[in-house]
Amino acid sequence: MKFSERLYEKLQPIWRKNHAHPFVQGIGDGTLDREKFRFFMIQDYLYLIDYAKLFALGAMKAEDVETMGKFAKLLDSTLNEEMSLHLKYAKKFEIEELEFKQAKPAPTTLAYTHYMLHVGQNGTLADLVAAVLPCMWSYWEIGKELNERPGANEHEFYGEWIQMYSSEEFGELAHWCIDLLDTLTEGKPELELEKLEEIFLNTTRFEYMFWDMSYKQEMWPTDE
Numbered sequence: 001m002k003f004s005e006r007l008y009e010k011l012q013p014i015w016r017k018n019h020a021h022p023f024v025q026g027i028g029d030g031t032l033d034r035e036k037f038r039f040f041m042i043q044d045y046l047y048l049i050d051y052a053k054l055f056a057l058g059a060m061k062a063e064d065v066e067t068m069g070k071f072a073k074l075l076d077s078t079l080n081e082e083m084s085l086h087l088k089y090a091k092k093f094e095i096e097e098l099e100f101k102q103a104k105p106a107p108t109t110l111a112y113t114h115y116m117l118h119v120g121q122n123g124t125l126a127d128l129v130a131a132v133l134p135c136m137w138s139y140w141e142i143g144k145e146l147n148e149r150p151g152a153n154e155h156e157f158y159g160e161w162i163q164m165y166s167s168e169e170f171g172e173l174a175h176w177c178i179d180l181l182d183t184l185t186e187g188k189p190e191l192e193l194e195k196l197e198e199i200f201l202n203t204t205r206f207e208y209m210f211w212d213m214s215y216k217q218e219m220w221p222t223d224e
């Protein structure tokens with residue numbers, strides 16, 4: 001069994017929880033409160049800045065030119081395609097560029113990005129891929145599921161979000177990452193696989209926490 005199949009099977013319960021979260025369901029049926037989505041977009045913009053840095057680290061840790069190039073492509077598509085969606089939503093919300101620039105990460109955003117950067121900087125290439133994969137894979141699964149709902153991808157507000165994350169291009173990048181993790185883990189000892197499973201589980205948990213934080217618009221408990 002490929003390592004990605006093992007992960008997919010083992011982590012189904014938590015993946016189902018992510019899909020069932022009211023934030024995700026609200027995007028799918030178009031009922032999500034727009035203020036919650038606004039909060040999410042700003043936090044996600046901050047998240048993506050650090051997330052893109054992981055691809056730069058991936059290029060550094062890669063052992064061949066082809067893999068380096070693919071990480072460079074991921075870096076480019078995060079900064080110039082995925083984040084352009086956030087800028088489009090910024091216009092819809094009349095969010096000034098300055099508001100994005102001055103925004104501060106919420107505790108969950110900070111914990112999530114710092115965890116990934118810690119793993120990416122200190123671990124192996126397989127550790128880094130295990131950390132970033134749930135982000136790509138789970139968004140693609142969610143995008144595809146929501147895209148199947150009649151009319152969801154044409155929703156005047158949330159349709160564009162669904163179109164982006166269910167797109168072929170996004171799916172191809174997620175698939176490349178899945179294949180890379182399978183190649184990197186081929187023949188690895190069980191102890192190493194368990195460590196990678198733990199990293200994958202942690203960022204999958206952070207994905208749930210990110211939806212939940214956005215739904216609750218959760219910032220620091222004090223204003224100082």
Ligand SMILES: Cc1ncc(CN)c(N)n1
Pocket residue numbers: 044047048082134135136139207210
């Ligand atoms: C929190 C989060 N996770 C994943 C993705 C998809 N790149 C995202 N935009 N934001």
